Amino acid sequence: MSRRNRMLSCAVIGGSSFAVLLASPVGAAVASSSEPAIVVNRETVQAALNPSGSVDTARLFSQLVVTGDGTYLVTDPTSGKNIRDLDGFSPPTVKNGQAQYSIDVHGKTTRRTVSDFTGKLPLSVKAEYTLDGKRLSAQDIVGKSGVLDVRYTVENVSATPTELSYTVAGKKVTKTVDLVTPYVGQLSLTLPSSFTDIDAVRADIGGDGRGGQVLNWTMVLFEPIGQVKQTFGYTARVKQAQLPAAKIQAVPVSPNKKPELAYGEKGFSDGLDSAGNVAFAGATIDSNMIKLRDGAGDLLGGLTKLAAGAAALKDGLAGSAAPGAHQLADGLGQAKAGSAKLAAGADKLGGGLTQVKAGSGKLAVGLGSASAGSEKLLNGSQDLATGAGLTAAGAKSLSAGLTQISAGLDQLSGVTALPAAKAGAVALRAGVDKLLAGLGSASAPGTILNGLAQVSGGLGTLSAGISAAKGGVDQVAAGLSSALTPTGGVTSIQNLVNAAGLFGACALGPPSPAPATLCDVVNTLKYAVSHAASGADLGGLKEQTTAAAGGLGLVSAGLGGQALPGIADLSTGVGQVSGGLLQIVAGLKSGDPAHPGIAEGLDGLVAGLTAAVGGVTQLSAGAKAASAGSVALADGTTKVAAGAAKLSGEGAAPLAAGLGQLYAGSKALDSGLGLLATGGGQAVAGVHAIDDGLTKLYAGGTKLATGLDSAADGSGQLADGLNLAKAGDVKIHDGVEALRTQAAVPLATAGASTAATYAERYATMKALDEKGANGALPYGAPAGATGSAAYEFTLAAATSATKDNTTRGLAAIVLLALASLSGYVVRRRAVH
Amino acid sequence: MSTVRTRTLVTGVALAVAAFVLADQGAVFGADLPKVALLGAAAGAVLGLVPDRSPAARLGGFLTGFAAAWLGYALRAGVLPDIPMGRAIAAVVVVAIVTVVATATANRLPLWAGFVGVTTLLGSYETTFAATPTSFVSDSMTAVTTSLLAAALGFFVAVLASGTSAVGLEPGDEPQEVVVLDKAVPAPRPAADTNVSLAKKATR
Incomplete structure (x- = not known):
């Protein structure tokens, strides 16, 4: 190439490069005016974990998306340790944990940084490895064969004291609980084809297309829908074991914005309403039962007086x-x-x-x-x-x-x-x-006919009272029967509890006096709602309601089939006595x-x-x-x-x-x-x-x-x-x-207790909504900005990579050396 | 069959066997080796088949480009911004290193061999780097050793089978400035350029 051509080529290359530079964002003009900017902040924490789960390194990736027209000063809370600009060559100045940006934007622009994460990770991860029943470190298992059991424990450690307020039966309750930030996540890993006889409870298992199996565990790391601490894992038979890496991704959520979680939240709300209705129904039944009991007492008093009067009448006559x-x-x-x-x-x-x-x-x-x-x-x-x-x-x-x-x-x-x-x-x-x-006469006080008239009136009142009592008993029985229908309150509670059990994938189990998990709560609620009566145990809410409905039916039958006809007979007898006496009066003096x-x-x-x-x-x-x-x-x-x-x-x-x-x-x-x-x-x-x-x-x-x-x-x-x-x-x-005492009061008590439980859970869900609403960014978003956060944990694989690299490197060097030296060998042979 | 055809066939068959062994039995050296078997074998074959400079010189150029590519990834992972400009700078640095080394050695470490080295690492690591740039330290070493071993085997087989092992070892094989003799056709025309020239590469 001639000198002139080389110079021409350099000029062309340089000009082209300058044109490309001018066309790039670096060459954008700076606007002088500005309007309120829309700032969105995404913060992602990537943590590299050792195979045991301890933290090796953690980095914060912060991304600001600014939309507007003008020059804006944006202060973003972030980590300034080893901060690096991913969109340019000038990282922002960080003072007191605040990154200072002066952003010129006409439309939309992005600022990305990466820095060392200096905060406390909201999740802790722990991995335990057992080979043939013997606890070993991950690295000690590499290359060995046997039955491998791996247990992962993921715990949400973001709890902070939070005040909850809710109303139960018109009474406001305020309490402070340690409430976590609502995280949902997934742990996934791919087991190679050398892993056989895999047993992974709770895991969603799929194939990777290359003979391996992809295992995924989904986690809801907050209560009452999920669990703050979850342990799971897999068992497999391995040969020349190489433990794969596991990746955990977790994001904070606002439960009411996730349909599957919002369904649970709505379930708590509906459960609160239903349990409140049950408690109200139980209290109403109780109060009406008290009235019925008191009415029966009054009736007994009246009957006693009536019997005494009838006896006196008999004695007098x-x-x-x-x-x-x-x-x-x-x-x-x-x-x-x-x-x-x-x-x-x-x-x-x-x-x-x-x-x-x-x-x-x-x-x-x-x-x-x-x-x-x-x-x-x-x-x-x-x-x-x-x-x-x-x-x-x-x-x-x-x-x-x-x-x-x-x-x-x-x-x-x-x-x-x-x-x-x-x-x-x-x-x-x-x-x-x-x-x-x-x-x-009937109107003259103190006479026999007046007494009989009062007896007749008392019997009429008694009959009306018993009819009303029977109506009340029938209404209570109908209410109880209605509660037992497929759409009734008791059945709805049972369905709701069953649905909660299905949602939580809970196995059927015994009730727990102090439920600690959702499944314990679900099983306890299932037991409380329905179980067979035995001995002194009257059964669950459903059985007691059924017994109550049957008992009320007997009461109603007794009132309608015996008491009312008896009172009618009494009234007829009193009428006949009155008629006979009136005939006597007429016989004595007709006028x-x-x-x-x-x-x-x-x-x-x-x-x-x-x-x-x-x-x-x-x-x-x-x-x-x-x-x-x-x-x-x-x-x-x-x-x-x-x-x-x-x-x-x-x-x-x-x-x-x-x-x-x-x-x-x-x-x-x-x-x-x-x-x-x-x-x-x-x-x-x-x-x-x-x-x-x-x-x-x-x-x-x-x-x-x-x-x-x-x-x-x-x-x-x-x-x-x-x-x-x-x-x-x-x-x-x-x-x-x-x-x-055996049906209405337990019904009201159980309803009130369930309502209180659901009220607290619903209040917890609302508090979780608030915690997740602002994105739960680890460092927070700029003032007036929205944002979201994500966490990605990579549990390092335990493999023989270092050894393999060394082996491959040495083998490559040997081959390359042999190939290089082969020419000299050929040359020497040719010379000789 | 001519000698050239025979040698070419033998070379191809040998390389095919090498690629087969790498792909089929390469897992002995790690699960990632079969994935880059063909890439590495082909790159090594190119390095061994091109009859330009001695095998050692070609290897030197190859390793220079290989190391430059790794350095480019290191810059992208730890220093440069994750934007086209950052990737462009890394590319320039890689090319510059290869060029500077070739220039400095008067092309004794040939430029093309450097780019073969660059291409070999790019082919084996680019996808992994794009997915997990933060795992550069561990992932890049795996990519380096696997692709280097595959390329070494291809290089070794190609050099031995093709008979280029002795190329560049003769005294006249050292790199020389190309001498171009302009010759007027049909008759020289002094002080005037011509549209028709005859370039002759002088060899001894």
Whole structure:
């Protein structure tokens, strides 16, 4: 190449290079104005770990992406140790951990640095190696064969005291817990084909296409979804072992922005709501059970009083009212018998008076005829003497009859006869009034009918109360049954717990008194929600709810099938007793003249007896007058006989005069006998009225006695029924109390406990959201900037690389030397 | 079959056997050796087959370029920014080193051999470096030894099989400045350039 061409070539190359330089970002112009920049900071920490997990080196890669138009001063918290600019040749000045950038940007630009990481790594990694059951270091295993077991332990050590606040059942709870930054990560490694019989629990295993197997473990390094410390690994049979490197990548997350984690967070929220509903339902059931229990107690008190009242009613009816009624009936029977005799006597008296009246009429007619035939006396004085003798005998008989009548009337008007009957009737009337006052009415306090009305009202209230209680029990039972349906609260909790178990890949296990892991919590919750009852253990929430629903069904059946019909029977019996008593009251006093009762009959009896006493008094006076007349008649007829004799012996004139007086006397007698017959008829009517009244009174008294017997029996049945109801109510009270203490209270307690647990977990998730929201950068982002962080740990492989390198290097040197020397050997042979 | 054809066939068969052995049994020297078997064998074959300078001189040039490439990676990993400019600077440094050495040795360590060395390390390590630049120390040593061993075997086989081992060892084999004799056709035209020239490389 000529000198000129070489110079031309250099010029062309130099010009091209200058043009390329001008076209590069280094040649960009500097803007003078600026607007608010958008700064995004990404910080990545790469840590090289020894095979045991101890940290060898750690570097921080910081990347600033600035979007804007102008020149911006950006202060980025970072590590300044051995900092190097990855985008140029001038690393930023770092003062007090703050990298100072003056960035000229028109659009978007990037500033990247790498420096030594000086902070504390948020994750610690530990690896343990066992070959054929013997613990060895990784390097000691290299080249050996056997069964290799490798365990990796990754722990999130970023916890800082954090205050949590949440509300449980309306009560605010504040507590401070050590809360980690929420990291999720993955450990991955590739086992070569020399690893066989690989057993890696929890790992996702795939092939690398070259005979090796790629193992991945996914980690959620925060609670309550994951675990802060996780241990896992693999077992394999190895030959000439070379332990591969393992890479761990971890990033901080905001759980609510990751669907799979947000699902868990939502599960805690839903669980909180569901558990709160369960607790509320349990508390509501408990309070209603208390009301039901107290109502049953009140019902028991009412039934006790009702039973006592029914017993007192029975005692009063059977011990006093019924015997009094029977005595009344007996007295009325005796009065009825007496009145019947009285009526018979009165009838005889009436008949006698009629005969006397008829005899007196005939006497008057005869005397008239005698008077008229006095003229014929002369002709028949002999006959007159005979007839007068007969008349005197008849007059004497009449006088004797009238004397008997007068004596009978005196007896009838005596103190022990009609007046005594009247006094008895008046006493009966007073007794009926007292009986009526005792029976009273539904509105008169202190009476039997009022008491029965109160009993009836109490039974109605009792029936309504039991119906309401049954409705409440049915509602509680329906609520419990609803909670057990596939969409109910209890089933939802069970599904939620099962879903949490699936999400956490938890194996079924026993409950734990102090759960330390998610799986412990899930298994404990599973046990609490559902397990079979055994002995004193009533089972889980589901079984207890089922038992509670069954018990409430029995309570409801008892209330609806026995208590309510019993109370209805009681109410019917009380109604019948009230009806019977009202009939008795109506029989005692109807107030209707057309259908008189005992009181009206007694009133009529008293009036009749009063009239009878008056009539008998008059009758007695008439009878006495008639008796006197009859005596005079007897004397007259005696005298007539004497006169007739005298007539017969002395003349007919005195006879005619005597007959005239006799005729007048017979008329007076006939008139007196007419009055006597009239009074006797009235007396007979009054006696019959008495007899009729006493007949009705006796019938009413008999009915009263029978009704009171029935009332006494009914009140006894009422007392017995109320005693049975008391026993049933005691069972209801005890059953409700058992249901409350064995189902409702545990349900409310379990719900409240679960709600508290879920509330704390949900609050923890919200706090984790906040911790992960700012990206959890190890050094923090510039003011006003957003950012994110990532960690990458490389667990060094344990191989024979150093030895292999040495071997290869020596072999290469030998070959190269031989090849180089071969020419000299050939040359020497050629020369010789 | 002519001698040239025979030698070429023998050389090819020998190199094929060498590549096969490297690829199939190279794992004896580490799992990474089979991956660079063909690359290393080919680079070594080139180094051994080119009849320019002695095998030792060719090897020297090769190792110079090999070392320069490794230095370029070291600069990229530890000093230069991770931008095109950084990679460009590294490339310039590598080429410059090879060129300077070749120039300084008057091409006794031939320039082309240096670039073969550069290419050999680039071919075996570039992908690994791009993935994990922070593992330069450990990864680069593996790449260096594996590719160097493969190239050494190819070089050794090629030198022995092709018969170029003695090239450059004769007295006249030392590098000489090329003498160009301009000759006018059909007749010389003094003081005037010609469009047709005849270059003749003088050999003795």
